[in-house]
Amino acid sequence: IGNSCLLPFFVCFLRESVTTKATALNGYYIPKDTCVFINQWQVNHDEKLWKDPETFNPERFLSADGTKVNKEDGEKVLAFGLGKRRCIGENIARWQVFLFLTTLLQQLEFSVCEGGSVDMTPLYGLSLKHKRCEHFQARQRFPTKGRS
């Protein structure tokens, strides 16, 4: 590890995943029993890796002609951590997210209500959230006859 992606550290008071002794990394002193996380936000917004990192642009993960997923770029997104303590649920999570999203997108059509807008300003926390949005609507793509 040992690169700037690790900084700044989140210090928390969980007893798991903590430093077993005091140490120094890239000039930062880290006391014993400090819970350390990778700063995934920094990696996923690194301008050296991503063009306009702040822009929501799912097409960035497609090949130039838009017909294939660009796996190489997809693998640069850091979602499941790194190293010894990386997520052990990654495979389950990837399948869950895939099934959940594809089922929703297949069955429902999402849109912003007339006159509404979506504010993607992130709310900071251990994980980023968006602001509550009340201007979304979801309509069934294939309404089932006879079902209320």
Ligand code: HEM
């Ligand atoms: C989209 C869903 C998920 C995301 C984004 C995610 C992300 C992460 C990340 C970033 C870490 C590392 C935290 C660190 O740096 O210490 C982690 C650890 C972990 N995750 Fe996940 N995770 C997800 C789903 C799951 C699922 C479904 C399971 C279990 C079935 C799971 C089990 C764990 C466990 C047990 C650890 C701790 C590993 C260790 O400390 O050795 N995660 N996860």
